[in-house]
Amino acid sequence: MAVETFATRGYHNASLAEIAERAGLTQAGLLHHFRSKTALLSGVLELRDTSEIERLGPERPRGTAFLDHLVETVRLNSTQEGIVRLYAVLSAESVTEGHPAQQFFRDRYEGLRVLVAEALREACELGDADPDLDVEGVASAVIAVMDGLQVQWLLAPRSVDMAAVTRRVLSALLSDLRPPAAGPGGNGPGGSGPGDTSGPG
Template sequence: MAVDTFATRGYHNASLAEIAERAGLTQAGLLHHFRSKTALLSSVLELRDSSEIEQLGPERPRGLAFLNHLVDTVRRNAEREGIVRLYTVLSAESVTEGHPAQSFFRERYDGLRALVTEALCEACDLGEVHAELDVEGVAAAVIAVMDGLQVQWLLAPASVDMAATTRRVIDALLADLLPAQD
């Protein structure tokens, strides 16, 4: 219930009363479980990320396999509009001064860039791509494409194939850096 409300209204426009009503609770009952709207938001965001981590399994794929995992994640996200909307709305809102999810999203982007950068470094070490790759730039570009596609998909789902476009961009970013095929 909180996921849907935050996803459709954003943090500032969502009310605890509405969330409680949708959950079949009183506002006092909701506040018994979550001490504040901010605590509820934090729990919603943690739930979203924990489900992503569970999908990854005990150890993340290495090198280019991690980029393939990202494309698979995008494909799964196309079946989870509510989660995509929640992330998109709250991440955009988090750039405003004093937003309670700002540090969450700052840390999330730092961590995601680090993961993609590490996977690209592994791809260099494994010989999957040439070592002259600007790993930080490519990592930032991949994440930017994924997030930008989510906005476009939410506005026109039939017009945007997030997974295919993400794959196409990753392939284009790495095209000149892949080892020659014999």
């Protein structure tokens, strides 16, 4: 109800009257549960985050397992068009002045950058070494790819395989981050990509 309305109309154009009608409530009944449209928006965003946290389990995966989780999340998103549209619409809207979801998305991106950067370091066995490696920048690139793919997929779902492209980009970025091979003909400490144990094609 609220998810569909926010996803199709955005925050500013969504009305409590329409959301209440879709939910089979009066506007007064809706306001009994959520004191304002802002509170309703917060509830919708918190529900989305709670679902994602539950999928991670009690302890987040580490290294390539976390990167595999990102790919699986993208694959799952391709079956949830309404949720993907909600995120795309509200995250874009949140850059406007005074938007009630701005802090939510600012915190979300900051936290996600930290998680992805940690997973990249773990996957490449980097520790805190080599200040020349911009792991945080690579993490930002990973997130940008995932978000950009969502917009392309929403506009042309038959033309974009979000999970496959995400996996390909992660594999390329990991290859770029990993230290050089141990010796002539040797392999570096990692494989060819997240969850990928195959040799050269």
